[in-house]
Amino acid sequence: MSLTNAPTLETGHLILRGPEPRDFEPLIAFLTDRTRAEGFGAYDTRHDAWRWVALSVGHWHIHGYGYFTIEDRATGRPAGITGIWNPDGWPEPELGWVVFDGFEGRGIAFEAAARAREWAYDTLGFTTLTSNIVPGNTRSVALAERLGAWFEREYTNVTMGRDMLYRHPGPDALGSDGSVEAYA
Structure with a gap:
């Protein structure tokens, strides 16, 4: 098995890069903050x-x-994570996102997730993605819907328990700028 280095992707305000x-x-700090990481999987x-x-x-x-x-382009600081997640037991590849404390409310999660989804479709050849959201995580539901995703079903997540699966529109439903044409 060869090792994969993450590519570097850019947006107007962000750099998406491999972990360092x-x-x-x-x-x-995020993962051990029970309140902030509850919908993602917090650790004690x-x-x-x-x-x-x-x-x-x-x-x-x-x-x-x-x-x-x-990475926040203006400060060079890590602002969160986004990308495609598919560990053992997941129903299918998921587009996920997290924004760290102090970076909320600036559109970072939307901008980053839209770019990661575009990369998954254009480079990896995915034709659909999901976002798996813990019930009650209204901010992630709102972002998934802003990205054009819709509630498809509930399922039992192997690590999180009850989860809601949101289906993203495929690449044919996205405009050339990554926006969701059918929902704009």
Whole structure:
């Protein structure tokens, strides 16, 4: 098995890149914050959060895709993660996102997730994606719907329990700028 290095993707305000050691502390801080990470999968210990970070790096090497670090172009700071996630037990590849404390309300998650989805369709050849959202995570539901996704069904997630699966429109439904033509 060859190792996969994440590509670097850019948007007007963001750089999406592979994980680097300098990203670990902000990601571990997020993962160990029970309130903020509840809908993503929070951890009680730094050790368990560190193991998830290593899992995320390994995901790139197993699948050839994974979570990008979202870097704020203006500050150079890690602002969150987004990308395609498909660990063992997932129903199918998922477009996921997380924005770190202090970066909310700026459209970062939307801009980053739209770019990651475009890459998955244009480069990886995906024809559909899902977003798996824990019931009650209204902010992620709103973002999924803003991206044009719709509620398809509930299912039992192997790590999160009851989950809602939102289906994203395929590449043919997106405009040349990545916007959702049918929903604009």
